[in-house]
Amino acid sequence: MMSTNSRFTSDQGVLLMQYLARGLFATLAVIYFHNTEQFFFSAPKATPWLLFIAYVGIQLILLFWRPANADAFSSALDLVTLGIVMLFDAGNPPPTMALLFVAVLSNGMLHGLKRFLIMLLGAEVVLAIVLPIRLSYAPVADSSASLFLVAALTACMLYFGLMIWRNQVLARAALEATWRDPDTDFISxxxxxxxxxxxxxxxxxxxxxxxxxxxxxxxxxxxxxxxxxxxxxxxxxxxxxxxxxxxxxxxxxxxxxxxxxxxxxxxxxxxxxxxxxxxxxxxxxxxxxxxxxxxxxxxxxxxxxxxxxxxxxx
CATH class of the missing domain: 3.30.70.270 (Reverse transcriptase/Diguanylate cyclase domain)
Structure with missing residues (x-):
């Protein structure tokens, strides 16, 4: 049990769990597109599979090669890939938009508030590029639904960001309380x-x-x-x-x-x-x-x- 916990909590274990999570969500996206009759923009039926193979393959290379700033490259690849996927998603609003915010939240949970805010800004940049393209081709009713979903998910992310910040403050306070006695200024x-x-x-x-x-x-x-x-x-x-x-x-x-x-x-x-x-x-x-x-x-x-x-x- 102890050795299993150590493997999961080690840096390599966290990287492996991230990769497995990315592979799981990529598989769900492929299954979704495989059961979709048409794409938002016309493309060969094999396009989602090609994206899947390219995305999982590059993430696998980054997992084992581990170049400098590999985490940043992996996160940027998440955002770019999801932006492309949203352009093919025929749903209005596109269900794959939720995966964009899953990527933001997972980075915040693993790497802290700073990475969370960077990823949230990156997600908003991707949406600022993708949504106008989609909305220019969508009916007004569908456009309203997509904009509402973006606003709701962004509000949720800001709320989770506040929770991450609060947890960090509480963790620092608990660590200080463990080490320092407030009445004597000596260690505990x-x-x-x-x-x-x-x-x-x-x-x-x-x-x-x-x-x-x-x-x-x-x-x-x-x-x-x-x-x-x-x-x-x-x-x-x-x-x-x-x-x-x-x-x-x-x-x-x-x-x-x-x-x-x-x-x-x-x-x-x-x-x-x-x-x-x-x-x-x-x-x-x-x-x-x-x-x-x-x-x-x-x-x-x-x-x-x-x-x-x-x-x-x-």
Whole structure:
């Protein structure tokens, strides 16, 4: 299951899915024309098949050759081919017009708002060329239907564009919320666990002490401001939970960590802390922090028991 998901989410998997989707819609268009008695403009009956072979063949070449700007060439080929197809579509309004907007939407879903807007502009340019040609040969009633369909589909695309933009804004906000805690301006617990775990085996390899500390105070934002002023650039501070800050102090022995915690305690009465210097290079950071949190249960706010030393992990 995991390998299948990886194949589908890889760049090559996305390109293959795009090609299969293009082939599917091209096949549907050929079936549609094959069951149509006449074209909008006179042409040999085999014309849709020739267009199909040329379109699928060029897209296949772009899929495997992958020249520079291959995605842009593929998208431009979509627009040009659909413009030609609409000139042969005898329907009024032409059903194949919907495929033009499918191409716009699929590009937006895969490549973001910028590509969506470029494709939408390209689709409107194609329609500005094709529709006047068709309308000059069509009755007034049919012309009104085609113009209404263009307006309706364009409005739908603008709506989907707003939804794509909204989703991008929400995704960026969610990513920022995952990495940054708004109350302390430190990184979040999730970011700490997922990115700082490499410090443990690194310090074991270079035989340098790595000291961890959990700090608790009723006014966490105020404590965070002081911590930010006291720690070094090489230290890591994170929001651990509602009441705790986690500190990772590289190349720091227990005594030096105690000095830092004592300084914080002098300025913030009521502070409680647990500290531990890691001696096991195979220890998981999240497990070590959980061990520290269990040790915090031994602390109290009085001067004799505010600091607890966690037992070595085995």
């Amino acid at each position: 617990r999730e970011a700490l666990v997922s990115t700082a775990g490499w410090l443990v085996p690194l310090h074991d390899r270079i035989s340098s002490p790595l000291t961890l500390a959990l700090v608790e105070h009723h006014d966490l934002p105020l404590l965070a401001d002081r911590v930010a002023q006291r720690i070094r650039r090489s230290d890591v501070a994170a929001r651990y939970d509602d009441t705790h800050l986690a500190l990772l102090l590289p190349c720091t022995a227990t005594a030096a960590a105690e000095q830092l915690l004592n300084d914080l305690r002098d300025r913030h009465p009521g502070l409680r802390a647990a500290v531990m210097t890691l001696t096991d290079g195979d220890a998981a950071l999240e497990q070590a922090l959980g061990h520290l949190q269990s040790t915090m249960a031994r602390t109290r706010e009085d001067d004799d028991h505010w600091l607890a030393h966690a037992a070595p992990m085995h």
